[in-house]
Amino acid sequence: MNAIETQGLTRQFQTLTAVDHLDLAVKQGELFALLGVNGAGKTTAIRMLCGLIAPTSGDALVMGKSVVRETGAVKAAIAVSPQETAVGRHLTVRENLMLMAGLHGCSRAEARQKTEAMLERLRLAEAADRRAGKLSGGWMRRLSIAMALISEPQVLFLDEPTLGLDVLIRRELWQVIRGLKGKSTIVLTTHYLEEAEALSDRIGILAHGRLTALGTAAELMEKAGAGTFEDAFIALAGEEAAV
Amino acid sequence: MRRVRRILCFAGRCAKEIARDPLTLFFGLAFPVLLLLMLSLIQANIPVDLFRIEHLAPGVAVFGQSFLALFSAILISRDRSTALLARLYATPLRPMDFLLGYLLPLLPMALCQGAVVYAVSLALGLPLSGRILAALGVGMIPALLYIALGLLCGTVLSDRQVGGICGALLTNLSAWLSGIWFDISLLGGAFGAICKALPFYHAVEACRAAIAGTAGLWGHLAWVAAYAAALMALAAFCFRRKMKKGV
Numbered sequence: 001m002n003a004i005e006t007q008g009l010t011r012q013f014q015t016l017t018a019v020d021h022l023d024l025a026v027k028q029g030e031l032f033a034l035l036g037v038n039g040a041g042k043t044t045a046i047r048m049l050c051g052l053i054a055p056t057s058g059d060a061l062v063m064g065k066s067v068v069r070e071t072g073a074v075k076a077a078i079a080v081s082p083q084e085t086a087v088g089r090h091l092t093v094r095e096n097l098m099l100m101a102g103l104h105g106c107s108r109a110e111a112r113q114k115t116e117a118m119l120e121r122l123r124l125a126e127a128a129d130r131r132a133g134k135l136s137g138g139w140m141r142r143l144s145i146a147m148a149l150i151s152e153p154q155v156l157f158l159d160e161p162t163l164g165l166d167v168l169i170r171r172e173l174w175q176v177i178r179g180l181k182g183k184s185t186i187v188l189t190t191h192y193l194e195e196a197e198a199l200s201d202r203i204g205i206l207a208h209g210r211l212t213a214l215g216t217a218a219e220l221m222e223k224a225g226a227g228t229f230e231d232a233f234i235a236l237a238g239e240e241a242a243v
Numbered sequence: 244m245r246r247v248r249r250i251l252c253f254a255g256r257c258a259k260e261i262a263r264d265p266l267t268l269f270f271g272l273a274f275p276v277l278l279l280l281m282l283s284l285i286q287a288n289i290p291v292d293l294f295r296i297e298h299l300a301p302g303v304a305v306f307g308q309s310f311l312a313l314f315s316a317i318l319i320s321r322d323r324s325t326a327l328l329a330r331l332y333a334t335p336l337r338p339m340d341f342l343l344g345y346l347l348p349l350l351p352m353a354l355c356q357g358a359v360v361y362a363v364s365l366a367l368g369l370p371l372s373g374r375i376l377a378a379l380g381v382g383m384i385p386a387l388l389y390i391a392l393g394l395l396c397g398t399v400l401s402d403r404q405v406g407g408i409c410g411a412l413l414t415n416l417s418a419w420l421s422g423i424w425f426d427i428s429l430l431g432g433a434f435g436a437i438c439k440a441l442p443f444y445h446a447v448e449a450c451r452a453a454i455a456g457t458a459g460l461w462g463h464l465a466w467v468a469a470y471a472a473a474l475m476a477l478a479a480f481c482f483r484r485k486m487k488k489g490v
Contacts, residue, residue: 052489084326090263102252
């Protein structure tokens with residue numbers, strides 16, 4: 001079974017078509033990167049796949065559940081780490097993790113157990129009792145990913161997980177993301193092309209709301225006849241014809 | 244069962260966020276007490292009927308509750324501005340679960356605030372009687388009114404707007420239109436009619452009637468309850484719409 005299948009997924013905002021008849025399949029356990037320039041429709045596509053906004057037309061199945069008709073079941077199967085760092089600022093790192101476990105229906109004992117395991121797994125233990133609002137950007141982003149992971153989602157959406165972080169912290173988070181491969185299906189959006197190239201099994205490129213290219217980094221370079229992935233992206237992100 | 248657990252979990256988080264904000268302690272507890280002490284001092288030197296402790300205590304208790312609107316509005320609008328709400332929208336919480344989560348921790352806070360105001364009032368000469376407990380109970384309806392106003396403002400306004408509108412405008416407006424600081428019958432006419440059409444005057448009068456044990460309590464309380472219910476319904480409607488848009 002595919003983890004995600006979209007069928008003509010479309011979202012319009014008045015006269016703007018943010019996502020235009022998106023047809024896409026992501027396999028279970030795959031790390032799939034969705035690339036595109038600003039305003040290409042990446043975040044809108046993810047918000048529809050998470051059940052946060054309804055499509056104008058079309059549908060998507062996430063773990064076999066429709067984002068239009070079975071939003072509750074979709075939300076039970078997924079987790080999202082939003083583009084902006086979304087943490088409870090007056091709560092400690094541990095309390096933030098307990099909160100997310102609790103919101104996914106865990107008992108207090110279960111939530112505590114999962115929290116301690118997650119603190120170890122993402123090497124957050126030394127900051128466990130610090131208020132989230134006092135953390136540095138890198139620690140906060142790591143907490144943000146841990147909050148998304150604690151419910152053990154079948155599908156994890158990482159929206160620009162390393163945006164604004166320095167190269168050392170970014171590489172450290174890459175290790176974290178690599179460690180998740182195979183455990184959950186991951187959909188990653190990023191502006192850093194080397195990040196998509198280094199981490200993803202497959203990459204989809206969105207332009208003007210349409211999927212203009214799909215494949216591995218090597219396939220996309222071959223398709224564009226480019227020597228680097230950046231050149232391939234520039235060529236494909238500007239293409240008008242959809243796949 | 245799982246749904247109740249989720250709501251309580253979210254309510255617990257909201258309680259911590261509110262209680263750990265120094266603004267809450269100052270405006271929620273210290274400010275009403277300071278006001279009570281200051282006005283009692285003035286009353287001791289220049290006696291005015293309006294500032295007798297039996298009159299003043301319920302007024303200050305209701306005035307203190309107006310800050311509940313600020314607390315709830317700040318919490319929701321901050322959650323929206325930091326994208327935390329977008330993350331939480333992707334959990335199985337439903338719109339009503341969110342509103343209950345924001346509302347529940349403010350009820351014990353309102354009770355605690357009222358208890359502190361009446362406890363200080365006892366020290367300032369308010370006669371000890373069971374009516375104080377009645378006033379505390381009656382005070383929960385105005386508390387709901389202010390919390391509903393906060394939920395509505397936090398849902399439709401940005402976090403910057405909330406500070407000005409709930410922090411400055413609402414607290415002042417509700418105080419001036421409530422008859423806490425002056426007898427509105429002295430002004431009469433259109434101003435009096437506006438005060439009586441809005442719920443703030445009735446909130447104070449209901450608590451004063453509870454303390455005095457006089458008639459009219461239920462009429463005033465029904466007026467406030469109707470406003471609270473309407474505002475809560477409006478807040479729920481707006482929150483559901485915002486959630487559908489994912490903002």
